[in-house]
Amino acid sequence: MANQLATSGILYLWLNLLIMNAHRMSVMGFIARWPGGRATRSYDFKVQTTKIEKLCNTWDIVTINGMFPGPVIYAQEDDRVIVRVTNETPYNATIHWHGVRQRLSCWSDGPSYITQCPIQSGQTFTYEFTLVQQKGTLLWHAHVSWLRGTVYGAIVVYPKTGVPYPFIYPYEEHIILLGEFWLRDLVQLEQSVIASGGGPPPADAYTINGHPGPNYNCSTNDVYKIDVVPGKTYLLRLISASLNTEHFFAIANHKLTIVEADAEYTKPFTTDHVMLGPGQTLNVLVTANQPIAKYSMAMGPYMSARNVPFQTITSTAYFQYLGALPNSLSSPAPVPTFNDNLAVKTVMDGLRSLSGTPSVPKEIDQNLFITIGLNVQKCTSRNPQQNCQGLNGGVMAASMNNISFIKPNISLLEAYYRKINGYFTEDFPGAPFKFYDFVNGAPNNAPVDTNSLNGSRTYVLEYGTRVQLILQDTGTVTTENHPIHLHGFSFHVIGYGTGNYNPDTANFNLVDPPYLNTIGVPVGGWAAVRFLADNPGVWFMHCHLEIHLSWGLSVVFIVKNGQGPLQTLPHPPADLPRC
Ligand code: C2O
Helix, strand or coil, rough: CHHHHCHHHHHHHHHHHHHHHHHHHHHCCCCCCCCCCEEEEEEEEEEEEEEEEEECCCEEEEECCCCCCCCEEEEEEEEEEEEEEECCCCEEECCCCCCCCCCHHHHHCCCCCCCCCCECCCEEEEEEEECCCEEEEEEEECCCCCCCHHEEEEEEEEEECCCCCCCCCEEEEEEEEEEEEEECHHHHHHHHHHHHCCCCCCCCCCEEEEEECCCCCCCCCCEEEEECCCCCCCEEEEEEEECCEEEEEEEECCCCEEEEECCEEEEEEEEEEEEECCEEEEEEEEEECCCCCCCEEEEEEEECCCCCCCCCCCCCEEECCCCCCCEECCCCCCCCCCCCCHHHHHHCCCCEEEEEEECCCCCEEEECCCCEEEEEEECCCHHHHCCCHHHCCCCCEEECCCCEECCCCCCHHHHHCCCCCCCCCCCCCCCCCCCCCCCCCCCCCCCCCCCCCEEEEEEEEECEEEEEEEEEEECCCCCCCCCEEEECCEEEEEEEEECCCCCCCCCCCCCCCCEEEEEECCCCCCEEEEEEEEECCEEEEEEECHHHHHHCCEEEEEEECCCCCCCCCCCCCCCCCCC
């Protein structure tokens, strides 16, 4: 697995050779035209049930092609990617290409019941998309039930041939996938947590490239390791594929220089640690400039919510210099303590887009204010003991603008496209029904009524709308850092702060804001993002903490077709799964 995940110059060379043919063709007069790519990368994904040994147990997990973590998708900017997914498990399956902007290919986005019905047992669906002007590190993951707990992998998109990285060429590159592992059936786990009305149990272990490392019972030899040559610089492609927890990452005695976030270059920013919420990716450079030894790399929890049980044991891996004695382990990697909000802010403050961002909308057409947070619903079950294990004997929920999203039982994109009535409404409010002290109050009869409404409400955007979203954390149940992810777009993160958003005091950066697909909205605070709604389709926006998604912390944007060329969503593919 280590070899599989470690890409060296050799792979890059091989890719270049492949691409050179395409390049020669373009010299000979073949003109690549968007949305057609320069080259096509084809992959075969078999969703399978696979036995693995973890934490002293033999365990069945769902994988792609028997691999955990799953296979890497390699491509170059502007390539066409085709992935044929066959479901050989008894579960429903879909794959989402997290961060791929899916220009005119919403049908291949992957969230179940939003852009497609799940691929049922024994069925096949082929995803096709072009990486239009995208390069860097992203991830793919299952987008149905909690299957993405084991069904995930990296997407590595190299720049076009001949285009260098805007930083020192690394000696080697390594993919580092952060995960969470449960000795449970994840489909059943989601069902039982929802049925209980309460919160989820903590993970049994955190994992680095699938390995918990030596801090857990029975796991001494199940550890990931990178062998490094003294003096060389390494590019680490950090990816958080964890389910319900955000994580710090650090390497003992070594600095990390962030050069890319969510597959967009950033100004180099050097730090001791980083934080990644689920779905976030960071490319960091690390130079092996310390005395020869074996150093620990660690991922530890960032838990900003109050009274939530979580796994406290860190997962460690090794950053081992050539020539180091095997038992010369250094001091532990300095991951911040679990509630170190300042450590998170420091890294966020350092994220600036490299080139400045000429594309950040200076004017806006639509200004939406969206609260995000948790709720406790009144218990209505006849069996409260069993079904109302949330706070104060209630049922846990989550919402945007105090509306908990209910997934329809058909594909929302299909319902929209084929004008099938009755599955969704177009009345998601552009502002909360009521303004109050979001961080310290409750939405209804303050301070006690913590209920939300339910609905499959969408928000419709005309093609080309310049949108600003103010995302405001609420303290209805507990304030918390929420990693909010938007499908189909990246957004410019032009501002953020603590407390309630106040337009008179908020400071916006319209010069070099980071361009991300997932934003960790600060605990008890707000974030402001802008994007241009120029991709027709049905796009999910949700908290990437899976339990919050299950509880309804999401909304759907419908972006209408435009008038011009390449502004219309094509017909659905013939093999689109049926519900
Ligand atoms: Cu990575 Cu809708 O998710």
